[in-house]
Amino acid sequence: VQLVQSGAEVKKPGASVKVSCRASGYNFNRYAVHWVRQAPGQRLEWMGWINAAYGDPKYSKNFQDRVTITTDTSATTVYMELSSLRSEDTAVYYCARNYDILTGDFDHWGQGTLVTVSS
Amino acid sequence: QSVLTQPPSASGTPGQRVTISCSGSSSNIGSKTVNWYQQLPGTAPKLLIYNDNQRPSGVPDRFSGSKSGTSASLAISGLQSEDEADYYCGAWDDSLKGVVFGGGTMLTVL
Numbered sequence: 480v481q482l483v484q485s486g487a488e489v490k491k492p493g494a495s496v497k498v499s500c501r502a503s504g505y506n507f508n509r510y511a512v513h514w515v516r517q518a519p520g521q522r523l524e525w526m527g528w529i530n531a532a533y534g535d536p537k538y539s540k541n542f543q544d545r546v547t548i549t550t551d552t553s554a555t556t557v558y559m560e561l562s563s564l565r566s567e568d569t570a571v572y573y574c575a576r577n578y579d580i581l582t583g584d585f586d587h588w589g590q591g592t593l594v595t596v597s598s
Numbered sequence: 599q600s601v602l603t604q605p606p607s608a609s610g611t612p613g614q615r616v617t618i619s620c621s622g623s624s625s626n627i628g629s630k631t632v633n634w635y636q637q638l639p640g641t642a643p644k645l646l647i648y649n650d651n652q653r654p655s656g657v658p659d660r661f662s663g664s665k666s667g668t669s670a671s672l673a674i675s676g677l678q679s680e681d682e683a684d685y686y687c688g689a690w691d692d693s694l695k696g697v698v699f700g701g702g703t704m705l706t707v708l
Contacts, residue, residue, distance in 0.1 A: 513697065515643075522600055523635075523643065523686055525697040539696050573642055583690035583697040584633040584648040591642050 480504040482512075482574050482589035489595045495562040498592045500574030507555040508532035511577045513585060514548060514559045518570040526572075528580065529557060564596045601626065602687050604700035611708045615675045618703045620687035622668050626698055630690045632670040634663055637684040637702075646685070647672060674705075682707045 485499040500512060513528040527538035529548045536548040547560045557574060572592045575585035603621040610616040620632065632650050635643035645654050647663035650670065662673045674681055687700040 515697075515699075522701045523688070523699040525699065527696075537695065540694070581690050582631050582633070582649060583688060584631070584645060585635075585643070585688075586645050586648070586654060588642040588644070 480576070480587045482576060482587055484572075484574060484589040484592045487593040487595070489597065490564050492565055492596055492598055494564050494596075495560055496564060496594050497558055497560040498572050498574075498594070499556050499558050500589050501554070501556045502531070502576070503555060505576075508552060509578070511580055512548075512550070512557040513575050513577055514546075514572060515575055515585075516570040516572045517591075518567070521570075524570075526559070528577065531555075531557060561594075564594075566596050568594065569596045570594060600701040601691060601694070601698035602689065602700035604685075604687060604703045606701065607704045607706065609706040609708055610674075610677045612677055612679065614677045615673060616677055616705065617674075618672045618685050618687075618705070620670045620672070620700050622670075622689065622698075624668060625693040626668075626689040626691040627665065627670055628668040629692060632663065632665055633688045634661075634672045635686045635688065637686065639683070643686060677707055679707050681705060 481503045483501045514526040529536040545562045549558045574589040576587045634647035636646045637643045650665045651663040660676045685703045691698045
C-alpha cells in the first residue's frame with residue numbers, strides 16, 4: 480500500500496493550492512481517503528474525506544467554505560484544493576486511508592506535502 | 599483547542615511503563631472507537647492502536663490501549679529510546695460528523 484503525494488508548494492495569500500494523493504497497492508474503490516493537516520509544531524487537524532469510488536465529499540466545518548476534495552478513479556488519485564489561502568494555512572498536508580468512516584482509523588498515510596503561504 | 603484532551607508531555611526512563619491519557623465526551627470516545635498514532639520527528643503519523651485496543655501488524659506488544667467511559671489510555675511498557683515521539687489519540691465524533699484528534703503528547707525517554 481502506498482499513498483504518494485505531490486511536492487511542496489509556495490503560495491501567496493489569497494491564492495489556491497491543489498495537492499494530489501496517488502494510491503497504489505490496494506483496491507482504491509473500497510476505501511475512503513481523508514485529508515489531515517499539521518501546522519508547524521501544532522496538532523493534527525482533520526479537514527474532510529471522500530469515498531474514493533463515488534465521491535460525495537464531506538468537510539470539517541472549519542474548512543467547508545474553502546476546501547474541495549475530489550477523486551479520479553481512473554488515476555487512483557484523490558485531490559485536495561484549498562482556496563483563499565492565508566498565512567495560517569502554512570502546514571504539512573497529509574492524505575490517509577480509512578476503511579470504515581465510523582472507526583476513523585487511518586492505517587496508511589501519505590508522506591505529507593508542505594504548503595507555505597507567504598507574500 | 600482540541601476536542602480530545604491529552605497531557606502535553608510525558609516522560610520515563612528506559613524499561614519503565616508510561617501511560618498517556620485521552621479524555622473526550624459521549625459523542626466521540628464515549629460511543630466510538632479510539633485510535634492512537636505515533637509521530638516521529640519529521641515523519642507522517644503511524645497507526646499504533648485501533649479499535650480501542652487492537653495493534654496493527656508489526657506494532658510491538660509493548661504498546662497497548664484501553665478505554666473506559668469517555669476516556670482512553672495508551673500504555674507503553676519496557677520503554678525504549680526509539681519510543682521518543684509525539685502520540686495522538688483520535689476518534690470519530692458523532693456531533694461534529696468528523697474525526698477529532700487530541701492535542702498530542704510529547705514523550706521523552708530520559
